[in-house]
Every structure is written in C-alpha cells, then in structure tokens.
Amino acid sequence: MAKRIKKSAVKPELKREWLRRFDEDGESPPQIAKADGYDVRTVRKQIELARQEREVREARAMVLRDALEKHYRDLYTFAGKLDSDLSWPPKHISFGLKEDRMWQALREHMPRSPIWKAIPRWEQLADQFDLCIKGVEERAKVEAQARGLNFAQATGEPGLYEGFGQGVAFHAASLARGHRGLKDVGKFSQTRATDAGLHEVKKGVLGLGLMHPDEIVNLETIYLELLDEVNGWEEANDLHQVVLALERQSTVLHDELASIILRRVVPGRCKYCPI
Numbered sequence: 001m002a003k004r005i006k007k008s009a010v011k012p013e014l015k016r017e018w019l020r021r022f023d024e025d026g027e028s029p030p031q032i033a034k035a036d037g038y039d040v041r042t043v044r045k046q047i048e049l050a051r052q053e054r055e056v057r058e059a060r061a062m063v064l065r066d067a068l069e070k071h072y073r074d075l076y077t078f079a080g081k082l083d084s085d086l087s088w089p090p091k092h093i094s095f096g097l098k099e100d101r102m103w104q105a106l107r108e109h110m111p112r113s114p115i116w117k118a119i120p121r122w123e124q125l126a127d128q129f130d131l132c133i134k135g136v137e138e139r140a141k142v143e144a145q146a147r148g149l150n151f152a153q154a155t156g157e158p159g160l161y162e163g164f165g166q167g168v169a170f171h172a173a174s175l176a177r178g179h180r181g182l183k184d185v186g187k188f189s190q191t192r193a194t195d196a197g198l199h200e201v202k203k204g205v206l207g208l209g210l211m212h213p214d215e216i217v218n219l220e221t222i223y224l225e226l227l228d229e230v231n232g233w234e235e236a237n238d239l240h241q242v243v244l245a246l247e248r249q250s251t252v253l254h255d256e257l258a259s260i261i262l263r264r265v266v267p268g269r270c271k272y273c274p275i
Helices: 012-025 029-036 040-085 095-099 101-109 115-146 162-176 213-232 234-263
Strands: 188-192 199-203 206-211
Touching: 012 029, 012 040, 029 040, 040 095, 040 101, 040 234, 095 101, 115 162, 115 213, 115 234, 162 206, 162 213, 162 234, 188 213, 199 213, 206 213, 213 234
Parallel strands: none
Antiparallel strands: 188 199, 199 206
C-alpha cells in the first residue's frame, strides 16, 4: 500500500484564493481540490473558514466606519456650536464649550489651526470692545449733561435712562461695522408713565428717559445731535479700531470653522478616535 503523503497546512492566502475562485469564478470544491491536489473535504472546510473570516472583517469594518462617522459628526457639530458662539456683540467663548471634551479633541486633531490663536485674540478684543463701549456711553452722558439734560437718580424719578448712552454707543458700533446705525431705526414715542404727568420716551424699543412733556422735544433733538456727532469723538474712534480688529478675527474664525463643518472630515487624530 502506498504511503499517504500529508499535505502541508493551507496558508491563509490560499484559503482566500479558494474562496475567490468559488464565489467569483464558479469553481466547485471538487474542481479546486483536483486542480490543486487537495482533499475535497479540506477545500470545503477552508472555503467556509475563509468566508467566516471575511464576514468578521466586514463586520468590524462596518462598526469602525460607523464609529468614525459618529466621531467626525461630534467634531463638526462642536465646530458649529463654536461658530454660533462667536456672535455679536463680542464676548468670551462660553465656559461650557471650553469644558466640552470635543474642545480638546478638535485641538488635538488640528493643533496648527489658526483657530487656537484667533480665539484668545477675539476674547482680548471683546474685553477692549466693552471698555470702548463704556467710554462712548460716558462721553454721551457728559455731552447730554452739558446740554442741560440730567440722568435719573432713582427709578421713577425724571431724567435720562442709562439706555440713552447705551443707544449712542450701539449706534457708533453699528456704524463702525458698516451698518446704518440707530438714527433711522424706530420712531420716537412717548407714553404717560406717572401720576405726576411724566412721560417715558423711547426710540423704537430703546428707553431714553422719563421726562415732562415740555422737555421731550429737547431730548429728542439732543439725542439725534449726538448720533450725528459720535463718529467724531476720540472714544468712538477707539471703538472703531477695535471693531475692525474684531471683524478680521471673526473672518479667520468663521472661515476655519466653516471648513470643518462643510468638509465633515477632520484631519489628524485625538485620544477619542476609534482607531
């Protein structure tokens, strides 16, 4: 009786090749066994093993792809939140966003992005903006008092509201941004507010003060004068320079964040990446 020759173990690449020939070329296990000199039972077993391994690989790839898609979605969704937080008037990025784990994840993915230098600069300028706004408000208060108007000392007493100066400052900031300002926005209105005959004066929704009826025309005239004059003030010029710098930083930040949001794929890696 001839001695049986033991075939060597089937290598992984041969096993996968058999599966390909079976699936794609239509070869049957007996045909493969005869062509390659293997027992047909071995061929059948190895084809089944190769099929199981392929299914496992595909399942893992599907899970990984899904996890990666969700990770990218988390990143570009966070970028969208960051973009929305860069609103007007300028302010610091919210504490909640900075504490979000996606803040660090996005920074690890894109450590060289201009975002990380632009945000501190934006926040520094936001602080300067607040100081400049207060400077214009104080100047408006001084100018109004120099023209005979006084500010109310307590609620219900006659005089200008703090909104008077705030409106002048908002107008200056609006002009600095290339907008129309407040002069032609909203009409003056007055409503009787107290039994003493005082009327609350507004321009649009902005409250200006509580005045006697015979003082209202003077208030309106002075308010419009200040809106015309404010751009010539040193305080408004300082505000204008800060607004221009804010607009430049805003452009950098919005453009970079838009790239993340619209591409939907973030380069680099972070410790939360699924691979």
